[in-house]
Amino acid sequence: SQQGEEDPQALSIQEGENATMNCSYKTSINNLQWYRQNSGRGLVHLILIRSNEREKHSGRLRVTLDTSKKSSSLLITASRAADTASYFCATDGIGSGNTGKLIFGQGTTLQVKP
Amino acid sequence: EPEVTQTPSHQVTQMGQEVILRCVPISNHLYFYWYRQILGQKVEFLVSFYNNEISEKSEIFDDQFSVERPDGSNFTLKIRSTKLEDSAMYFCASRADINTEAFFGQGTRLTVV
Numbered sequence: 428s429q430q431g432e433e434d435p436q437a438l439s440i441q442e443g444e445n446a447t448m449n450c451s452y453k454t455s456i457n458n459l460q461w462y463r464q465n466s467g468r469g470l471v472h473l474i475l476i477r478s479n480e481r482e483k484h485s486g487r488l489r490v491t492l493d494t495s496k497k498s499s500s501l502l503i504t505a506s507r508a509a510d511t512a513s514y515f516c517a518t519d520g521i522g523s524g525n526t527g528k529l530i531f532g533q534g535t536t537l538q539v540k541p
Numbered sequence: 542e543p544e545v546t547q548t549p550s551h552q553v554t555q556m557g558q559e560v561i562l563r564c565v566p567i568s569n570h571l572y573f574y575w576y577r578q579i580l581g582q583k584v585e586f587l588v589s590f591y592n593n594e595i596s597e598k599s600e601i602f603d604d605q606f607s608v609e610r611p612d613g614s615n616f617t618l619k620i621r622s623t624k625l626e627d628s629a630m631y632f633c634a635s636r637a638d639i640n641t642e643a644f645f646g647q648g649t650r651l652t653v654v
Binding site: 460462467468469470471472475477515517519525526528529530 | 583585596630636641642645648650
């Protein structure tokens with residue numbers, strides 16, 4: 428079964444620096460999505476990248492997808508203290524049986540120090 | 542902006558009791574899901590629901606769990622006889638279709654005592 432694995436598990440940076448988080452998965456995917464979760468709160472959708480896309484931008488976020496390596500990265504530029512959260516990648520599969528369920532990785536906990 | 546809403550935000554229940562977690566998906570969405578997240582762990586898929594029936598369920602989703610879409614707006618998860626290990630954050634999600642973004646609610650924190 429497909430599984431998202433993020434690295435690093437934890438990342439601590441200074442405000443203004445860039446943060447890069449990586450996600451790997453095992454099987455072919457339809458889409459890959461990134462989510463943010465503040466401590467004990469809900470999952471906020473950040474960005475969706477389709478399997479035929481290689482890069483996508485949204486504000487300070489840049490997501491890349493390399494389907495040959497089965498990996499994705501999330502870059503947050505010019506980080507702010509408010510970016511402190513856990514970040515998850517989630518994949519969904521392909522094929523006629525695809526129900527759109529998501530498989531989540533373990534997440535990267537990002538701390539941005541003011 | 543449309544959002545998925547869940548109630549209650551917190552629920553404390555005695556072991557063995559039944560609980561119903563409620564969700565209102567985004568109105569034009571067709572695919573609905575429940576996920577759970579045990580404290581400190583990753584988000585796990587429970588069940589998907591489309592066209593008024595379960596389309597997929599995980600091993601976690603055993604006979605004590607059920608889902609229902611009783612009307613055109615609500616989507617509920619029932620746990621018939623709660624166990625201590627059911628304590629978790631439960632998330633509802635919806636998608637317009639399987640190729641679009643999945644939006645999640647704020648979650649219901651269930652504590653079984």
